[in-house]
Amino acid sequence: MKTQALRAALPHTLPVLVGFLVLGASYGFLMQSQGLAFLYTLLSSLFIFAGSMQFVSVGLLLAGFEPLHVFLLTLMINARHLFYGLALLEKYRGLGWKKPYLIFGLCDETFSIHCAVDPPPGVDKGWFYFFITLLDQSYWVAGSVVGALLGQLLPMDTTGLEFVMTALFVVIFLNQWDQQTDHRPALIGAGCALACLALFGSEHFLLPAMGLMVLCLAPARPKTEKEAHTP
Template sequence: MIPCFFGYISIGFAFGFLLVKSGFPWYLAPLMCIIIYAGAAQFMSIGLLLSGKGPLEIGLAVLLINARHIVYGLSLLERFKPFKKFKKYLIFGLTDETYALLTTLPPPKDSNPEHFDFWITAFNQSYWTIGSTLGALLGSVVTFDAPGLEFALTALFIVLTIEQIKVIKRVGPFLIPIVSIILLNILGIKEDSLILAILLSSIGCFLIGGKE
């Protein structure tokens, strides 16, 4: 979980810092991390709130950007099925990074799989919350800006993708999304390109998986 620790602390710091510098109170950062807990959506919410968007528009935007979690959830149905105590929290706390860890790291022998998944999820949320709170507190007392902090999110995705490649040892599932997003850009499709790329990638991975 070391990559997630450093990634979430730095990304959370960037979020909290940007949130305060956008004119919002510092306590909104930890509150959003506890109630919403969706990194990309939280970053996006800063711009949406500043633009004066209504609850319906914000809700729809968050739904679209997090629609990929539907695919994550479907792939974890069997894993979560026997869980009872923490199942609802595990569903709530499923993020890209947590999903990558759960699908990469098998529970240790003689351990409780539900507790194993719970602690991974809980630690990740605590890293995110701590980082966001620290960034918000610092942002409320300093006067300078820190451009480029948001790149930490991209850096963390790269690290986790490399780990997934090492475990899966197949190039196809990772090339399909790249080809999909390039194709969408060539066609000039900018709006909702993330959702379309996810759909194309899911179909592509399903097809190559079916052939094998």
């Protein structure tokens, strides 16, 4: 059962492997360039596992300890996961002990795979989602470890490395655009984000944008699902 689920999950994660090795290595390089020990890189990838937040955490680790500031900043950066969780309630229902790890290990790329792919016939749903999540995190940990080790051997200028996460999100958006025939959700999402960016500024637009997307997209969900299941 486990082997079958692993074989079914692996091909769907290979694009993430390529991206996470590069992004993780960038993070490892950045950590080393700031004088942070290899152990910090490994533990943060294992227990934080949030690409955007990990890049931000480099500065937080070097600054004074402000737990309330860190909490609020983390909430703002990762608020989208609140909406991810709502979208996966049915898929994760009844998965037992695997569910806590699936919640912890959820990232943008894993969410995209879980939403787009269902387990093949005969493959256990819980193990299928578990291995997708585990493989994606393993790729990130491996990339960050390799980057940290290379950073010790090959010092380099890390200016601009933070932009790799933005580049990844753009690629994911373009990939989803290419795969879907109905571009209305993408256009609504982009429009909501741009409107809130103009109104609230780059520091505070994320939560309003997410809320506005839900308000705009929720009424159209029944119609969208009906169209998706119509042959």
